[in-house]
Amino acid sequence: MARNRVRVRFPSLAAPLLALTAALALTAGCGSSDASDSSSGDGGHPHDGAPVVVVTTTWEGAFAKAAGAKDVKVIVPQSVQHAPDYDPKPSDLAAVADADFVLYAPFEPYAEKIKEAAGSDAELVEVNLDNDADKATAEVARLGKLFGTQDAAATWQKTFKTQYADLQRELKAAWPGGKAPAVVTQVFTAWSAKLAGAEVVGTYGPEAVTAKQLSDLSAKKPALVLDNAHMSTGTVLPDAGAKQVKIVNFPGKDLDLLPVYRDAASALKSAMAGAA
Structure with a gap:
């Protein structure tokens, strides 16, 4: 992970995110028994071993889906042309709180703040958003290995090529x-x-x-x-x-x-x- 590479500042996000942290903590507390029931029980990801992936935009979402992720939640609506301009909502933080992975790009600096405010244990993953064929297939392979969905990623790569x-x-x-x-x-x-x-x-x-x-x-x-x-x-x-x-x-x-x-x-x- 490359958190220290994200240097662009968005001051307007800090206060709203911190203010929402307490509310999300209460929500997490109310649902703690359900969360334990959904765990695989072996230290792996919840939801029967399938990773829950939260992505900032549809671009990261497409890479995640190509890599084999089934449960993908997108934060920034497709109608938003410039992702860093988006102001996250409480529902966005709630989604992050339940995630195994949060995918973001370097030009989306609020991703780490979203994760921290939500109190999530999710792994923050920087994605190389480049549709160059070689770079895209390499990134899909990397994510597939990270998710444990290598077979699905390989199938997508074959179709893509x-x-x-x-x-x-x-x-x-x-x-x-x-x-x-x-x-x-x-x-x-x-x-x-x-x-x-x-x-x-x-x-x-x-x-x-x-x-x-x-x-x-x-x-x-x-x-x-x-x-x-x-x-x-x-x-x-x-x-x-x-x-x-x-x-x-x-x-x-x-x-x-x-x-x-x-x-x-x-x-x-x-x-x-x-x-x-």
Whole structure:
């Protein structure tokens, strides 16, 4: 765990979380006999050995589900575009209090505060949220080992690799003129450029593009600009003649990671057809 890596401060959360700690303690006390009944009795996780996983967003949730977790609770609603802006509710803390694992990303600094305020014994797990195929499969394998669900994780990896290869073939067949398109990509959507087999001629973000970057990136004459839908600052290269493609990183409520790749492939195919 890497708690000391989280340095962003959210002062507004401290008081509400501390105020809720006492209420959650009372709730836990009232349900202590039920909690002991649900334990496996061998020092393992409760709920018949299946881990209870609380995640900050659907992105971590999708990684947990891919790794084989069955009982996954998401704290931040899908409608919240920027997770660190979310203010946890008492029900969020109650969910954490019953968790075996709490999954979070480094840019979500309130995760540890949520766990501490809830008095949870959950293991806090930092997740590498990157949809790059190699990094995603490695993270799923790591979580599967952590959860004790290696077989489920391996099954997902096999399905993912097959579908990913299919999408790569489809996108290569859609290259304009049979040549890999030149693209500029936001740093957190570079995985989609890799999926398309595109030639990355420049990157930007997460900060806004400066005047110099605008000039330098435009000079690369990209056919496509891959924009992060969750951190968009509008048209990135307005005078470059490049087609901007919105790439979505976060999965939906079903916590299925595979549609993220299919949706990106669909958007890229449409953009490449328009750039032909």
